[in-house]
Amino acid sequence: MTNREPTPVVPRPQVPHRDLLQLEVLTDETQLRADITRLRLERNAVILAHNYQRPEVQQIADFVGDSLGLSRQAATTDADVIVFAGVHFMAETAAILNPGKTVLLPDLRAGCSLADTLTAQGIRDWKARHPGGLVVTYVNTTADVKAESDYCVTSGNAVQVVESLPPGVPVLFAPDRFLAAHVIRVTGRQMDVWDGACHxxxxxxxxxxxxxxxxxxxxxxxxxxxxxxxxxxxxxxxxxxxxxxxxxxxxxxxxxxxxxxxxxxxxxxxxxxxxxxxxxxxxxxxxxxCEYMKMITLENIRDSLLTLQPRVTVPDAIREQALKPIERMLAIG
Incomplete structure (x- = not known):
């Protein structure tokens, strides 16, 4: 039998009590909320949050709502800085409505699978085949798509907008095929439908x-x-x-x-x-x-207010064209 050195006793790390761990999390969140409150005042900022955001993000927002409500808030705010707790097309819409303001999207990875199904070239191709036709696009689209559209809609006013269109004119409804089916069912209006959907x-x-x-x-x-x-x-x-x-x-x-x-x-x-x-x-x-909606956190809201980044902008030529269908949407309801 050979002699061997005794195995050293390694002390087990002390794990904080569960209540202490919870207290640390609560303290961190309390500090984040305090930082956001202070920076929001210093920056004269407003925080707009979509209904699909995390609970803690909804709680610190100045306004929580759907795409139409958020568009209206963005159009009327007197804040210098708009922090959009949502996805990229929403921040773009705010930038279109507020060219002189700073629009922040706390995480630029927050995209939209539905918006990604439609391109501006796709609309141009349809219009070339249907001269005089009207293009109605869901607000869940990129700025360059809006720039090619005649009307924007949300799920809350799509029926009302389509009912306002002149009869007998070809209409493309894009990109959500399920919302389009609902509008067709309610209005009886036959339309061409883009084959897109939210994943x-x-x-x-x-x-x-x-x-x-x-x-x-x-x-x-x-x-x-x-x-x-x-x-x-x-x-x-x-x-x-x-x-x-x-x-x-x-x-x-x-x-x-x-x-x-x-x-x-x-x-x-x-x-x-x-x-x-x-x-x-x-x-x-x-x-x-939606993993994209959940990319916005208290931490990156705090950081965006601190650094005024990441900023979302829209080129003037696109912005001026994209503003028209948004304003028509807001004017109808």
Whole structure:
């Protein structure tokens, strides 16, 4: 038998108590909130957050809303700096409406799978085949696409905008095919439809809805028209109403129901819980989560206010053309 040195005793690291770890996280978040509050005042900044943002981001925002509401806020703000807690096309829209202001997107990686399905050249090609036609594009598009469009719309006013168009004129509705199907169903207006979709909404299946209905039989459905499940669900429930995110707020307040199945991106549950307290909101699927929306954090909001970067700008030639369909949208409703 050989002699060997005794194995040294390595002291185990001391792990802070769970309550202390939670306290550290809360302290960090408290400091971030304090930094954001101070910088927001120093910069004369406004923070606009989309309904799909993280709960803590929605909590520190000056305004939380859908694309139409955010566009209206961006158009009327007297702030010098606009921090957009959303995705790139939203910050571009704010820059189009506010050429003299600093528009910040805290993480430039925050893009949009739906916006990526449509190009300005695609619209130009359609217009070449349909002289005199009108192009209606969802606000979820890039600035150069808006510059080629006649009208912008959101899910909240798409029906109203299409109903205002002169009859007999060819219309392209782009890029969301599910929203287009909803508009055609409501208005009866036949349109050419671009074959695009949001990857999160497209992935929501009728089976997801049916599973939650089985688990919550008394719950009312709140379905967004971008959802891939909407057409099949409507075939089963013909009189079912679809709602924009703001429409969901209004419906939840007015309804006698106490439970709702929220069929859109999971962040909308946060907004509903805040604005309609006392009722229960069930996400249709925890997987219905937009990774682009969740790229905005308290940390990068604080950093963007500190450095005034990353900044989103739109070239003047594009901005002037893109402003026209946005203004038409805002004028209609």
């Amino acid at each position: 999160v909404h497209e992935a929501i299946r009728p089976e997801d809805v049916q599973g939650q209905q089985a688990a919550h039989p008394d719950a009312e459905l709140l379905i967004h028209p971008e959802c891939g499940c909407s057409s099949r669900i409507l075939n089963a429930i013909p009189d079912l109403q679809l709602y924009s995110t703001e429409g969901m707020i209004h419906r939840a307040r007015a309804s006698a129901a106490q439970e709702f199945i929220v069929v859109t991106e999971t962040g909308m549950v946060t907004r509903l819980q805040r604005d309609v307290p006392g009722k229960t909101f069930i996400p249709v699927s925890r997987a219905a989560c």
